[in-house]
Amino acid sequence: EEVLLAVASNFLTAAENLAEVFEATSDHSVVVAHGSTGALYAQIVSGAPYDVFLSADAERPRLLAASGLAADVRTYALGRLVLVSKAALDPGAVAEAFAGRRVALADPLVAPYGAAAISAMESLRLDTATFQPLLVTNVGQVATLFVTGNTDFAFLAEAQLPLLGAAEVTALDGRYPAIRQDAALLARSQANPAAAAFWAFLSSEAAAEIIAAKGYDLAE
Amino acid sequence: MTVWPAIWLTLKLAFVTTAILLAVALPLAWWLTTTRSKLRPVVEAITTLPLVLPPTVLGFYLLILMSPTAPFGALWLRVTGDTLTFSFTGLVIASLVYSLPFAVQPLQTAFASVPQPTMDAARTLGATPRDAFLTVALPLARRGFLTAGVLTFAHTVGEFGVVLMVGGNIPGRTRVISIEIFTAVETLDYATAHVLSLGLLAFSFCVLLLVYVFNRRGGVRVA
Amino acid sequence: MTVWPAIWLTLKLAFVTTAILLAVALPLAWWLTTTRSKLRPVVEAITTLPLVLPPTVLGFYLLILMSPTAPFGALWLRVTGDTLTFSFTGLVIASLVYSLPFAVQPLQTAFASVPQPTMDAARTLGATPRDAFLTVALPLARRGFLTAGVLTFAHTVGEFGVVLMVGGNIPGRTRVISIEIFTAVETLDYATAHVLSLGLLAFSFCVLLLVYVFNRRGGVRVA
Amino acid sequence: MPDRLHFRLKLRRGPLFTLEAQESLPMQGVTAIVGPSGSGKTSLLRALAGLDMGVAGERRITFCNKEWDGPGGHVPAHERRIGFVFQDPHLFPHLSVAGNIGYGAKRCEVTSFDAIVEALELGPLLDRGIDGLSGGEARRVALARALASNPAVLFLDEPMTGLDSQRKSEFLPYIARAVSQARVPALYVSHSSDEVVTLADRVLELGQGHVTGWRTPPMRLTAHVVAETGPGVEVRLDGAEDDGPGASIALPLRALPGEAVGIGLPVESVHFSVHHPGAGSAIMVLPVTVTRPAGAEGQAVLDVLGQSVRVPGVMRVPSARTLWMSVLRVLPRPMVVDSTK
Amino acid sequence: MPDRLHFRLKLRRGPLFTLEAQESLPMQGVTAIVGPSGSGKTSLLRALAGLDMGVAGERRITFCNKEWDGPGGHVPAHERRIGFVFQDPHLFPHLSVAGNIGYGAKRCEVTSFDAIVEALELGPLLDRGIDGLSGGEARRVALARALASNPAVLFLDEPMTGLDSQRKSEFLPYIARAVSQARVPALYVSHSSDEVVTLADRVLELGQGHVTGWRTPPMRLTAHVVAETGPGVEVRLDGAEDDGPGASIALPLRALPGEAVGIGLPVESVHFSVHHPGAGSAIMVLPVTVTRPAGAEGQAVLDVLGQSVRVPGVMRVPSARTLWMSVLRVLPRPMVVDSTK
């Protein structure tokens, strides 16, 4: 049997790790689709045949449950937002560093990490008129812009850092509301044994280890 | 990340779409070229519409139309037990709409340049309209047929926006090459992006070069 | 969410691209039609390439090429003080590449169907090659010119994949209609999606209908 | 009752031209259609063939008792079995010369493909494409294509255009033979009086879209082949006496001894005189009795060796009872005598 | 030294045909080019015009001491000032009739646009598009277009195709006048002996891609206009005596009194006889002296009212010292006498 995961971009590498381990320990297989949280949610609402949705927020899984599309919801990780730059950054002088430069972030409308980035900027008292914000659809693209040299600063998930290579990282702990990442077991997949097995695996010790190792906090 | 499922899926989609569209476009283009019906401009406009509309508009409407909650999508779900959105069948339907003008337009242009007197000659020689179509109009329009095939195939291979909206990017099911490259870039998997892009680039170039080398034609000369 | 900046941006992009491309494609298509050079198939293949490549391949290479850290992008940055990616200029460059075949192909087809004897007649009447091109080939190819213009414009309006990759969706700068619709659908803002899609649909349909009603032509008749 | 083609047509073409014609044509032999450029000859043939159906107007056509167009229905063009040679060749560009000729032949019981190819000297061209054919070559292919389609009637719109005189003089008799042997009637549009003299049994004239009447049919005498010579045949005019005038005329024509041959007399090569001109450059000098002088009632009628000949009005026949007719050139035409008669 | 067009050409067209020709043509009056279909007449004209440049081969052309093609360079087609009437009209489909005729005229000092339009009776068609033109109408527009471009030389490839005989007989003199008045020489491809007799000053024959030689020029007598009559003119043959034969011939021609007129004698309408035929249908009966009988050395030469006439080999001139020549039809041609001589 096969389980089809819809994974928010920030969690993609972690999900792939989880899938590997799950496939090794069960006789099920995993297919991973990814996108921004909002895009995946819209797809599910439009009938996309996902089994498990690993969101980057708590809101959308809750909406799914409320509309009966999700059979079960649980928090699987707490995300961490970071700001990366090419040169080292003084957390106190972010506004000066940003002035006139390009700053990439995910579109807050569809990506919770983008929404978190907006909160962080507010808490740093940054005026978006003083620099060039680049809004792209998800944190994966934010990373792309940074790596290809198309932006000087990027708001990313900590889990993405290993992909970037050389980069200066500024932690933003406390400057944004907690990013509670919930998972939803979709109602249409209750009969799918692979989905049920993965749902169980997600709350296992082994899974928690992988998630933590990737740069997430664990709920309580 | 293996790229073969995406390549296979893309080719399958392009082949199925091209085959169906050529079969549909041939009579349609001939009708548009020969009819004296008042409806012609309307049909012509509808046929051309997908060309002018952004893929996202198409994607949006197809998404609405094919969603399991819409009448058509619901009917499909009841009959086949499968949802149309985010499935291969859905992609084929979307591609058919999306690439329709690319099949119809070159054929129509080619048919329009079949000289009327030549068709008249065929008729006086005893050819029925159908016979004259098959033995004169079609052979004379063969370049248009080739162009229609190549364009439809290419356009389907290059389809992105519509697929992204009605297909998502589910590996092995709806993740075609264009989406795969997009995904590879997003996940900073430049190796895959390069392999796919370069491969497609080289492949396309070679195919086109072959087509053009073998398709030498007289053309106009001036100096 | 106001939709006007996106509409305005889209139209501006399409106009600029169409104007530049027609100017470039006209001599290029004529050269391709008349030349006897061995290079013709190669140039032809290169010209057609963007048609066959998924927008994401183009987007990927443009992203790499135009980035400020790449030689071309860096040069641009030094000369103009502006980066190419995520700017209107970058979008224009991407659109030029993306829509090139849509301008060249119809013109080439039209030029190829200009009869050689008619050009010969013009020459014996004292028309220089340039003169004959302007007064005979071009008027005879005017349908092709119109088609090239409409297709280029439409294709640029519908551009999505490339823009998504090299332009992002910066409101007022690079967020064109197709991206706006995509975003609206992703955020389940169906109201905006409907307004934009319906508007575009109605507008396109009317334009096409007008084109086709006024563009009545003889065509072939068989029965 | 002989077969006829009746038509009553009214068709508008453009703001200035209306074809409005009504006539009944015998469907035997060759009916020439003449008239100035733009008088509607091509329009008439196309209308009769059932092409240009889009143009509204009156349209009644009956061919050999079969209604082609009318209240009773409409026979589509491809069922009319018309061997149409258009004013321009309009060959199929995607087919070889042989493919062009065979196009119609394939769609019916094949007639004499090889004979046609030979008569038109198309053998060496058969495998070629039609690109690069010379003007006359293309024209011959178009002719062969129409002839090979086993037509019930031939519509020939200036079919000899661009053919050299040598080929024309070989090919006109060929058409004459085809028409009489296979009993395929023909409508023949031509501006050439030679062609009309050679082929036409009657001449219909058009002017500005209307039938303006029948012209005097071309002058013609009948003769019979007495011997085959190397390059052609020797014929004797019907009514000629042994060793008398017209007893032995050499013609460059393929025919069998005993066959009937029409001897067309081109107006511009017939010299009427009151005295015998003596030895000279004429092919034959024949005694002529004027049966009816030209006058108000119509053209002059002559008796030539017992054959009656009507003289077109343009000729100035001297007013005398007996004349000499010097014929400088004849245009022969084979005639298959109807064996059922 | 008179102006000439020298050429030496070798061009392959297809696997079977090679044009390999070399000749020097006087660039005065009309040079007819005749030959069977496919002999290379069109190919020759196109090569001389500098079209078909892509085909390799030898190419040396000098026109009136100016090198058109050769080691010294290449004059492009549009600078050769050739009024080319192609075998097919090839009109500009996007222009009106007037636009077509004016196309060349706009590119040079305009010559007699109106006169040409009038001569070809194109007035009523001027505002029309070229769609729906009849075969003859299209041909006339093509002719007018070439004539109006103020050419230095005319290349006419069967230009009278599809013209009715009425219009032909009006238009041939028009071309003759244009050629002689404006001193525009012409190369004239034709299969029609009438056209050749009317126009040609000399006749070049092609066969299978080669020049096969010069033919006997058409028989022609000179005359002068003595009076204008209503429909035409009355001319007197040079050398004719008052009230003698040839003193007064009516011709349907526009010309001014005193003008010279060439009287073409079509072979098939000239009757030589030893006796005077008496009153008859001939336009004129002239006494003839045989200066040189036909024989091994060549064609017969006759003396007609003091004018010398060479008789083509095909005619059987009776062997006698003096003959009568009955002329049944003449083809007149205006001749502007060279005033510089």
Ligand SMILES: Nc1ncnc2c1ncn2[C@@H]1O[C@H](COP(=O)(O)OP(=O)(O)OP(=O)(O)O)[C@@H](O)[C@H]1O
């Ligand atoms: N579509 C049209 N629009 C306007 N006029 C037309 C159209 N079709 C035909 N005509 C006119 O109708 C007239 C008759 O044309 P048609 O071709 O029948 O002449 P024709 O007798 O065959 O002449 P020709 O001997 O020159 O071939 C011409 O004057 C032509 O210009």
Ligand SMILES: Nc1ncnc2c1ncn2[C@@H]1O[C@H](COP(=O)(O)OP(=O)(O)OP(=O)(O)O)[C@@H](O)[C@H]1O
């Ligand atoms: N591209 C070509 N390929 C093959 N053969 C060709 C090509 N072009 C011309 N020919 C041949 O060359 C020969 C001469 O053609 P051309 O048109 O010069 O003849 P023409 O003397 O003008 O004949 P016509 O009187 O029939 O017009 C023809 O036999 C023709 O088939």
Ligand code: MOO
């Ligand atoms: O992982 Mo997200 O949904 O792009 O913030």
Ligand SMILES: [Mg+2]
């Ligand atoms: Mg006609």
Ligand SMILES: [Mg+2]
């Ligand atoms: Mg020719």
